[in-house]
Amino acid sequence: MPEHPTTHPRSRALQDTPLSVLDLAPVVVGATPRDAFRNTLDLARHAEAWGYRRYWLAEHHNMPGIASSATSLVIGHVAAGTTTIRVGAGGIMLPNHAPLVIAEQFGTLESLYPGRIDLGLGRAPGTDPLTARALRRSLGTDGDDFPELVSELRAYLDRAPPPGVARVRAIPGEGLDIPIWLLGSSGYSARMAAHLGLPFAFASHFAPDYLLPALELYRSSFRPSDALERPHAMIGLHVVVADTDEEARRLSTSQQQQFLSLIRGRPGQLPPPVDDMDALWAPHEEATIRRQLRYSVAGSPETVRQRVQAILDETRADELMVVAQIHDHGARLRSYELLSEAVKGAQAR
Template sequence: MNKTGINKPLSVLDLASVLEGQTPADAFHNSLRLAQHVEKLGYRRFWMAEHHSMISVASSATAVLLGYIAGGTNTIRVGSGGIMLPNHAPLVIAEQFGTLESLYPGRIDLGLGRAPGTDQITACALRRDRMSATNEFPESIQELQHYLSADNTGPVRAVPGEGLDIPIWILGSSTDSAYLAAAMGLPYAFASHFAPAQLHAALKIYRQQFKPSEFLDKPYTMACVNVIAADSDEIANRLATSFYQMFLGVIRGKLRKLPPPVDSMEGMWNEYEAAHMQQMLSCTFIGSQNTVQDKLQQFIDLTQIDEIMATSHIYDQQARLYSYELLKSLFI
């Protein structure tokens, strides 16, 4: 390719997607293989997201799974994208990630979100009598920071965790998270891969209102996007039908595992569903290297994002590895 490469850090978000005909155990092995592959390619981070009660996502015990990934890799940063903090006591997260950082020093990130990562019924099962915890998200982060601080001399101690350098990120899909990340002086990651509507407004708020902190002296932003790259637009568009079918199940409230691709989505969705999906997946880049590079460069120019995190829902695992290989070749 004659084009200049994209000069941005590149990372991965993985959900331990469960394929039709496979089990969560298969998903975990696929995730580790992917992490090892992108580590060799030079990706910066490999993050996994906390979701619950979803047949297609096996990353519910996120900290446990991150230990498996970190133990099977050597250099790539491993983290949560994210831990849904209102589902947990801050002390538990401090201890879990303190354990990870103790085992794999200098490689652990802690991304935090306020959403439950599931439906309200499951959220009730997770939180029991803590359903108001979402409203206490800022206070919970501060409590978590207190446990991780080397200055903690209180009666409650995070061992391990106390005094360790575990970067905390604020994750979000709305402007609320932008205000919080800016006020706390923390790096900010936006979930534009499924909720792009407020991306630009959130980035503007975060940058304008950012207050330097002991953790970060200037704003730092990351956007997660969907990428499916192949040798041609035709091949990539066919691979993408697996993603469309799974996402269609989300829209219809009929969750399913990631299915094999089909030749066409015609007749599988109605006009409203297609339009709704197009809106929700506007930060999705599908095609050949040239197509993906052109669209991704436009996105970066428009957002001035500091780091790109890509997620790729591809049924064929060899094609998924190859997609990440093609994507990395576009970056310096």
């Protein structure tokens, strides 16, 4: 099939851009994973009522502050407690799993909640090398076989084989229409998504340096497929909205502290916000974190509306996936509600 010509889509207006939720099922200081799962379902129900399109959960392991390690199970928990919002993985780290198992798990989810399940795939382990070894029982792969794993998974989800053709079959899973997204934080998955004609989601909420080159690579190399006629890109943003800029910036210090613990090699639960980060980080740590969180937005509804629109103008993204690592669950709900209202307010302008 011929390559799709280079495209330069026009920027979308914020009110025309679908908003979705990326939930890391945060375990906050003083709480448990059980609390995190209760909060996850509560947020999903509110997000559905506020008009968010998707609710995705991410696979991470050996992270005290993230409860969504058994991602497929949490997706089922959310899908069972909602009615219309699409629920999916953002993503499943495929090298950690046998493709047949993922095909069966998501085939089961799609059979239970038809037309509502998304499958985002990543090639990173989502953890440290020691935990990756515990997951995979071997470090014989570093993700280089990701294309083969994706191909095998897609084959399991394809239609039944012709009579007389013997192959392993994913039941449930076979023949189901489960949208597959490729996720990435560099050009690797962008190129692969373009080659396969699949939608692409970029993790700009923690890998901003490669965002624009990856999107350009994806769009310029895109090949139309049975799954997708034109390139379709979603970007992840960390967005915190509060009634005032000052309060939003204070709430966002929980995320900054979490990044600080990661770069120090001591990941922990999501801490409460602080009034002054200067007492916690060294200048070089501040510079690193601010660079990593360059596409994070914190402010009042109007501040956020203007900043998110500027990011849309820059990236020409088709969808936005919003993560808000906020310690207080009520403030987290309020942030997503205010963001939804800001989008509706933009529509009314």
